[in-house]
Amino acid sequence: MVHHPFINQRLFCPGPTPVSREATQAGLRTTIYHRTPEFYSEFQQCQKLLAPFFGTTKTPIILTCSGTGAMEAAMTNLTAPGDTIIVIEGGKFGERWRKMGTAYGCDVKTFTVPWGASPDLGDLRTFLKGHTNAKAFFMQVTETSTGVSYPLADIIQLVKQETQALVILDAISGLVAESVAMDQWGVDCVLAGSQKGLGIPPGLAFLVLSDRAVAAFSLRPRFYFDLKREMENQKDGMTAWTPATTLIASLKVALEQLAAVGVSGCLDHHQKLARACRSGVKAMGFDLLAQSHPANGLTAVALPSSIDGGKLVKHLQSRYGIIAAGGQDQLKGKIIRLAHLGFVDPFDLITVMSALELALHDLSALPKPLGSGVGAALQQIASSP
Numbered sequence: 001m002v003h004h005p006f007i008n009q010r011l012f013c014p015g016p017t018p019v020s021r022e023a024t025q026a027g028l029r030t031t032i033y034h035r036t037p038e039f040y041s042e043f044q045q046c047q048k049l050l051a052p053f054f055g056t057t058k059t060p061i062i063l064t065c066s067g068t069g070a071m072e073a074a075m076t077n078l079t080a081p082g083d084t085i086i087v088i089e090g091g092k093f094g095e096r097w098r099k100m101g102t103a104y105g106c107d108v109k110t111f112t113v114p115w116g117a118s119p120d121l122g123d124l125r126t127f128l129k130g131h132t133n134a135k136a137f138f139m140q141v142t143e144t145s146t147g148v149s150y151p152l153a154d155i156i157q158l159v160k161q162e163t164q165a166l167v168i169l170d171a172i173s174g175l176v177a178e179s180v181a182m183d184q185w186g187v188d189c190v191l192a193g194s195q196k197g198l199g200i201p202p203g204l205a206f207l208v209l210s211d212r213a214v215a216a217f218s219l220r221p222r223f224y225f226d227l228k229r230e231m232e233n234q235k236d237g238m239t240a241w242t243p244a245t246t247l248i249a250s251l252k253v254a255l256e257q258l259a260a261v262g263v264s265g266c267l268d269h270h271q272k273l274a275r276a277c278r279s280g281v282k283a284m285g286f287d288l289l290a291q292s293h294p295a296n297g298l299t300a301v302a303l304p305s306s307i308d309g310g311k312l313v314k315h316l317q318s319r320y321g322i323i324a325a326g327g328q329d330q331l332k333g334k335i336i337r338l339a340h341l342g343f344v345d346p347f348d349l350i351t352v353m354s355a356l357e358l359a360l361h362d363l364s365a366l367p368k369p370l371g372s373g374v375g376a377a378l379q380q381i382a383s384s385p
């Protein structure tokens with residue numbers, strides 16, 4: 001498809017996210033053979049640079065698959081049929097844990113959270129007391145379908161007080177944008193994907209296991225996602241199967257760029273963009289869907305019933321080249337989700353604010369004067385260090 005030459009296509013959906021020019025170029029090199037010292041060294045560099053974003057001293061496993069592949073690897077390696085598992089379900093990705101656990105024959109106990117909210121800790125404690133035999137506990141760092149960032153430290157502490165369950169976190173949209181302290185919190189498995197906070201194209205997934213998780217590998221049959229086999233191979237930079245070598249080349253460059261900013265610098269950056277985005281949409285006259293725990297990596301804007309969210313998303317894309325995401329299932333048509341994840345800078349944020357105001361204006365649905373959102377976002381950026 002040939003795009004309009006004067007409408008640049010810009011990614012603001014929660015994955016895939018914008019890739020830096022340097023990482024793109026690195027991925028364009030001639031394909032190399034993966035059974036060579038040259039590749040092992042590049043692979044090990046990636047592992048070393050990834051670890052701090054997980055808050056771990058363990059060596060991350062790199063898998064060639066989408067993020068859901070890493071979720072499946074965690075499920076199949078750490079649970080057996082008939083195991084009781086607990087899932088926090090506050091949106092589409094919590095639902096994915098539930099459905100996956102059910103597909104793999106686990107006895108899934110679901111703690112349901114209203115979409116856009118965060119678990120009530122008192123209710124969660126009561127729920128955990130009813131399932132102290134749980135083998136594993138699954139949740140998201142950020143629930144990408146609602147823009148909620150869960151208060152992890154508090155939740156994990158509760159789980160550890162009430163159960164012996166392995167704690168497994170899907171950080172696919174949370175890594176880099178949120179603080180993840182795997183070792184400090186005593187988390188057993190954290191997984192992530194390439195096309196979100198790390199800002200490289202889709203196709204790689206990452207997974208870190210605690211010693212407790214490694215000691216608890218299940219006897220369930222598995223083959224491609226055999227984490228024991230991967231761990232043994234990958235400590236020398238080798239993968240069990242052919243890895244996506246060009247993505248590894250991009251990953252290494254992207255990680256070097258992120259490392260130059262540092263884990264806390266990346267966190268500050270995403271907080272700054274998130275604050276600007278929230279101020280902008282509020283000044284346009286809208287509420288956030290996630291009122292109490294909004295994520296750093298994306299913002300879900302609650303739309304009044306007079307605005308058709310689906311139409312707004314389409315208009316943004318066709319008229320302005322802005323690729324945003326709408327709502328799914330019960331939120332279909334009711335929200336718009338704007339990601340500020342990957343290689344996005346404050347001017348990109350101003351771009352998406354401008355386009356959103358223009359699109360709403362075109363649809364006669366902008367409650368405040370044109371520029372209100374952009375102005376507030378600029379103010380917020382100006383007052384951030």
Ligand SMILES: *Cc1c(COP(=O)(O)O)cnc(C)c1O
Nearest residue numbers: 066067068093140144172173193
């Ligand atoms: C994007 C996402 C996934 C799915 O990842 P894929 O790469 O599409 O398989 C899972 N969980 C969360 C929280 C996500 O944001």
